[in-house]
Amino acid sequence: MFRKILYPTDFSDVAGKALGYLKGLRCAGAEEVVVLRVISDKTLECIQRGITLAGGRDVSQFLKEVHRSLQEETSTQMHRVEQELKEAGYEVKVRVEQGVPQARILEVAEEEQVSVIVLGSHGRSNLASALLGSVSDHVIRHCRQPVIVIKRD
Numbered sequence: 541m542f543r544k545i546l547y548p549t550d551f552s553d554v555a556g557k558a559l560g561y562l563k564g565l566r567c568a569g570a571e572e573v574v575v576l577r578v579i580s581d582k583t584l585e586c587i588q589r590g591i592t593l594a595g596g597r598d599v600s601q602f603l604k605e606v607h608r609s610l611q612e613e614t615s616t617q618m619h620r621v622e623q624e625l626k627e628a629g630y631e632v633k634v635r636v637e638q639g640v641p642q643a644r645i646l647e648v649a650e651e652e653q654v655s656v657i658v659l660g661s662h663g664r665s666n667l668a669s670a671l672l673g674s675v676s677d678h679v680i681r682h683c684r685q686p687v688i689v690i691k692r693d
């Protein structure tokens with residue numbers, strides 16, 4: 541029923557909790573996990589604007605450095621998640637994309653023909669008053685696949 545899972549992660553605590561849950565799904569017949577990290581366009585835009593306002597540095601060069609450091613950090617964290625899932629007996633595919641997180645998550649769910657999406661109710665912002673984060677809210681509203689939402693503690 542849940543053979544192929546899409547696990548979008550921002551490496552937040554709640555997404556980490558979802559990872560623990562995901563490992564348990566192996567016993568329920570799940571075989572493959574696509575781990576997806578989307579580097580947000582908005583983050584890169586904010587950084588670009590910040591540098592422009594601060595002045596004094598070559599923006600394009602600085603942006604390249606920021607991008608490289610984001611990619612490096614992401615690949616280290618993705619590798620850790622990949623290892624954990626492999627140890628749990630999964631076949632694992634890792635994807636790092638750039639764009640609007642909620643939109644890319646929906647696109648990748650279609651491209652990969654997953655049976656279910658497993659994600660956290662909240663992510664890095666983790667606002668106390670929010671029932672859901674904006675990414676999980678959008679994905680739950682618009683995806684065609686079943687979703688398992690792991691709530692924060």
Ligand SMILES: Nc1ncnc2c1ncn2[C@@H]1O[C@H](COP(=O)(O)OP(=O)(O)OP(=O)(O)O)[C@@H](O)[C@H]1O
Nearest residue numbers: 548549578659660662663664665666673674675676
């Ligand atoms: N950039 C991302 N790439 C992949 N998955 C993501 C990304 N951002 C969020 N997610 C997934 O969505 C879940 C919910 O995160 P979301 O961003 O909606 O909450 P938030 O950070 O608390 O709120 P907001 O981003 O609206 O301020 C995360 O636990 C993670 O599974």
Ligand SMILES: [Mg+2]
Nearest residue numbers: 663664665673
């Ligand atoms: Mg977020």
